[in-house]
Amino acid sequence: MISESRFTRRAIVAEPLEQLEALPVPYLLFLGDTTEAGFAKTAFGLADWAPDRCVGEYGVDGCTVSAGLPHLSPAQARAAGARSLLIGVANQGGVIGAGWVAALVEAMEAGLDIVSGLHMRLASVPELAAAARRTGRRLIDVRTPPEGIPIGTGRKRSGMRLLTVGTDCALGKKYTALALHRAFVARGIDADFRATGQTGIMIAGRGVPMDAVVSDFEAGAAEILSPDAAEDHWDIIEGQGSIFNPAYAAVSLGLLHGSQPDVFVVCHDPGRKVILGMESFALPTVEEVIDLTIRLGSRTNPAIRCAGVSFNTAGRDAAEAQALMEGEARRLGLPVADPIRGGAAFDALVENCLK
Structure with missing residues (x-):
C-alpha cells in the first residue's frame, strides 16, 4: 500500500532523472524457453538499439529464439563484465515462467x-x-516508478524537447524517438533519449515507466523525466499510447502536458484502420492528431509545432512505401518518412525537427 503522504504532498522536490539510479549494465539477455520471436521483442530491441549494453544471451531448454548474440552461461557472462540478467521476454500476461526460476537463481x-x-x-x-536475500543481489522491476513524484507544475523549462505521439499504440513511437536521437547525435547535437516504457528504459538504462504512474502524477513524472537543460540541448521523449485511445489517453495527455514539447512527430501505421484491440473505434487521421496535439499541448507550451510524420511501412516493398510517403508529404505539407528505411525522406524530417 502507498502511504497517504505520497498523495497529499504538493511541494515535493523530486530528483532529476540523472540522479535516479541507473540500471546495472551491461546485460545478459534472458530468452527463457521462448519459441515465438514476437514474445522476445524486448531482447530484439536491446540487441538492435543498445548492443553495447549486451554481452550475450541465455535461454533454457526449449528456447528456439535468438537475438544473434553469443550464448553465455551466467558465470561466463559475469566473467565477461555483465552486471545483470535482463528478462528479454514479454510473454502473454507478463508472467515469470516456472521453468525460468532455476536459471534466474543461477x-x-x-x-x-x-x-x-x-x-x-x-x-x-x-x-x-530467497535467493536475493541469500546472495545480496537485487531484484529490479522496471515497471516501478521512482518515489516522490510531484504533481505537474506547468513551469516552462530550459532546453528543447521533441515528443513522439501516435494515432494508436504499438506503431513505432519508441523506434522513431530512437532513430531521431541517433540522427541528432550524428549531426553533433547534444541530445538525450528519454524513455517512458519498459523496453525503452532498458535500452537507455534509465527512465520513468509512465504506464505505472498514478494518473495525478503523470505530468510531474514527465517533468522530472526531462529537467532543465542547456538552451541548445534536445530531449527526445518516447511517446506512449494515443490521446485518441479510450483506454490509454490519460497517460498520453499527462506525458504531453509534462514534457512540454517544442516539436512533435506523429507516428502512424497507414495500413491500420481501427484502434488496436478496440475494433469498434476508427483510427483517427493524422490531421486530427496534429490538430488535437497542438490544441492540448499549447496549454503548457504555446510554441508547440508538428515537424512531420513517421510512417510504419513494414510489409510494403520499397517502391510502394516511397510512393505512399511522397504522396502523403505533398498532401500534408510536411515531411513523411519511415525512420527504419531512412534515406532522404528521413533526413528531411530530421531537418524540419531542428528548424
Missing part, C-alpha cells in the same frame, strides 16, 4: 542482479526472493 548465484519489465513482480516468486 544468475544471482553467479553475481548478477535480475532486471524485469514484466507485470509480475520478481519478489513475488518465493525462490527468487
